[in-house]
Amino acid sequence: MPMNAATDRPFPRRIAAATLLVSSAIFAGAVVTGCYSTSGGFMPHTDGGFTYESTQLLPTTVMVLNSCDRSPSHPDGTPFFIMEIPPGKQLTFNFEADGGDDPVNRPARMMYSLWKKGTQTGTLENILSCPSAACRKIVVSYRPAPEQARPDESYRLQAGSDAPGAVAQPRAPRTERQSPDT
Numbered sequence: 001m002p003m004n005a006a007t008d009r010p011f012p013r014r015i016a017a018a019t020l021l022v023s024s025a026i027f028a029g030a031v032v033t034g035c036y037s038t039s040g041g042f043m044p045h046t047d048g049g050f051t052y053e054s055t056q057l058l059p060t061t062v063m064v065l066n067s068c069d070r071s072p073s074h075p076d077g078t079p080f081f082i083m084e085i086p087p088g089k090q091l092t093f094n095f096e097a098d099g100g101d102d103p104v105n106r107p108a109r110m111m112y113s114l115w116k117k118g119t120q121t122g123t124l125e126n127i128l129s130c131p132s133a134a135c136r137k138i139v140v141s142y143r144p145a146p147e148q149a150r151p152d153e154s155y156r157l158q159a160g161s162d163a164p165g166a167v168a169q170p171r172a173p174r175t176e177r178q179s180p181d182t
Helices: 011-034
Strands: 050-053 058-067 078-084 089-096 108-116 126-130 135-142
Touching: 050 058, 078 108, 078 126
Parallel strands: none
Antiparallel strands: 050 089, 058 078, 058 135, 089 108, 108 126
């Protein structure tokens, strides 16, 4: 086997090490840009996402508040995202510091998806502009139990702002909704 005179190591080891380094860098790039992992994935970090599961005995509702926009009716902050997670599903979401539609009030964006409970990887398909990290507060609450799992209705196509969709959609709090006759 040919040897390197400077290090007394065989050339194939260096080639194998370089190949391994390059392939792991390519793999890491594909993982980071391709999909989301609820456990942090190949390169976990402390600024990761959030996953909340809902079961029949613990039906979960997740609300994200804008704590910088307080009012007498909302002393903890105005809700900008509410999701009643159906039993057997999980809500996974992540925040990015930029990319919002308003550089002052909503400079960040929230990406989220509703998946089958136990899903570890996937693409966060929905995007919502949101306040910066200093103005966000996540509130988790639980609905009365037991709650039966709903059948999968992803085949339905419905129109209208109040029509139920295939999955739970963010909505305004019930107290702020206007009645249909006004």
